[in-house]
Amino acid sequence: MRFSTKFTAAAAVLTLALAGPSVTAHAAPDDASPGWLSGASGPQAADGSFGSWRGAETEIAGTWVNSPELYTLQPGGELGAWDKPVDVGISPPDWQGWQAEAAGAHDDFYRQAFATMKKLRDGKGTTYVRPWYEFNGNWMPYAVGGGDTAAFKQAWIRVATIARQEFPGVQLVYCASAANGSDVYSAFPGKEYVDVGGVDFYNNYPFVTSQAGFDAKADNAAGAYSLNDLAQFYAQQGLPVAINEWSNQGARRGVAEGGGGESPQFIESMHRWMTAHAGDGTPQAGKLLYEVQFNLWPDQFQLYPADQTVQPQTAAKYAEVF
Numbered sequence: 001m002r003f004s005t006k007f008t009a010a011a012a013v014l015t016l017a018l019a020g021p022s023v024t025a026h027a028a029p030d031d032a033s034p035g036w037l038s039g040a041s042g043p044q045a046a047d048g049s050f051g052s053w054r055g056a057e058t059e060i061a062g063t064w065v066n067s068p069e070l071y072t073l074q075p076g077g078e079l080g081a082w083d084k085p086v087d088v089g090i091s092p093p094d095w096q097g098w099q100a101e102a103a104g105a106h107d108d109f110y111r112q113a114f115a116t117m118k119k120l121r122d123g124k125g126t127t128y129v130r131p132w133y134e135f136n137g138n139w140m141p142y143a144v145g146g147g148d149t150a151a152f153k154q155a156w157i158r159v160a161t162i163a164r165q166e167f168p169g170v171q172l173v174y175c176a177s178a179a180n181g182s183d184v185y186s187a188f189p190g191k192e193y194v195d196v197g198g199v200d201f202y203n204n205y206p207f208v209t210s211q212a213g214f215d216a217k218a219d220n221a222a223g224a225y226s227l228n229d230l231a232q233f234y235a236q237q238g239l240p241v242a243i244n245e246w247s248n249q250g251a252r253r254g255v256a257e258g259g260g261g262e263s264p265q266f267i268e269s270m271h272r273w274m275t276a277h278a279g280d281g282t283p284q285a286g287k288l289l290y291e292v293q294f295n296l297w298p299d300q301f302q303l304y305p306a307d308q309t310v311q312p313q314t315a316a317k318y319a320e321v322f
Contacts (some may be wrong), residue, residue, distance in 0.1 A: 016139060035278030037085055037290035038322060041245070044295060045306055046078050050179060054319045060125075062091040062244065062292040064133075064320050068112035073120045085125035087173070087244055087292050088117075089133040095141045098151035102158065109164035111161050122169060128290070129174040131159050133199055136181035136225065144182040156189040171195040175244050179205065180223035185233060195298050196289060197234025198242045202301070203266045204249035207259025214269035231277065235286025241277065243291040246270065247301035251312030260300070264317035271321045295316070 001163050010023040041062030051058040061082055063072045072078045079086060090113065092106040114129075121127045127298040135152065136145050143151045156174075162169050175198030176184045188194070206221050208214050247255075249260035249265065279287030294301050298308035305316040 003098065019150055026061070027085055034275065035280060036182065036274060036288040038134055039085075039087075040293040040294040040295040041087075042302070050295060050304055054322055056083075056322060060087060060290050060292060062087040062089075062294070064091075065113070066091050066093050068109055068116060068118050070113060070120060073117070078142075081121075083124040085290065087119070087128045087130065087242070087290070089130045089175070089244070091132055091142060092122040098142075098144065098148040098155060099253040101142075104156035105157060106223050107162065110162045110164055111142060111267055114163045114170065115221045117170065118167035122167070122321055127167070127169065128171045128173050128196060128242065128244075129163065130175040130198055131156065131163075133173075133175040133198070133244065134177040134186070135175075135176045136184050137179055138318055144187055146182065148240040149183065149187050152187050153189045157193050160189070160193040161190060173198040173242060174239075175200060175242075176201065178202075178222045178226045178230060179227070184225045184230065188233075189236070191237045191239060194239060196242050196283070197230065197237065198244045199227055199230045201243055202245070202247040202249060202294075203257035203273070204253075204260055206255075207249060207253075207261070207262075207263070208269075209263045209265050211265060211269055211272075214266060214273075218273065227273070231286060238285045240279065240283040240285065240287055240289040242289050243274075245294045247294040247303070248311060249300055249304075250309065250314060261312045263313050263315050267317040268321060289298055294320075 001304060028155065037059040038052050039045060039058045039060035045058045045061045049321055061079055063086065065072065065088060074080050087279060092109050096105050105196060117127060132142050134140055137143060161174055163172060172194055173196040174194045177200050178201040208217050220226050232243050248263050251260045253260040274288050276293060277288040283289055294302060296302055302309050303318050306312065309315050
């Protein structure tokens, strides 16, 4: 991490151009973004090519697990050799409902998962874990309904206790989607059980292509719990902020389907928001601690490599500003 502007026009960039669908590469990776950890998910983040492409080191990687073996973190797995910070979304392999979860239906799963995590990650960069990420979204099997709030809080406290017993160095992330859905605020289990406040934020529902559109989306257009709403709530709880998943929806879709297409402005607006909320690299209430670009799903969100993106202009803007 560093605390100055990433680019000088000639020194940091070899070339930045579009050649058909491709984006040319940057010089050797720089020290990443000003005041927060900047990273991505996907194999290109893990192997270093993503950082080389954008000209800035990948400082944190993202992954997801739903088995106690944690395959992507094992030796030979995608992040087996990764010793920097990592963001891990975790959910159980089956779902029995929030009452069962609160009663300990998956205690053995979580105990084994966090014990394995300690063996694989202890002594490496910070491990941030998101139990039931996007729990407020109705697209998740474990979506928290109106009558589930008390059980959700009990389950969170139960899992937080297990996590800290098995892996004392773990950091627990309360991660909501920036969207309408269940009440994120009333479901909050208490800051003593949470280390970081997380947000997943994508450029769809609604899709925006201007700074004004981004500002409206960040305020409330993405739902009752949009980017600014959640950042302010976490600041009130004394928690740092993470954007655990984010990207532009590159697939060209109609408004009814959430919208999508090229939006270099969304990338620029995101970087502007992050810069305005940057801290000093340590956990600070309401300040951005880290962000992970969702560099997966080539037909929708992926930016790199060039032959795996449907949004070369947006990818070029990302490589320019990040």
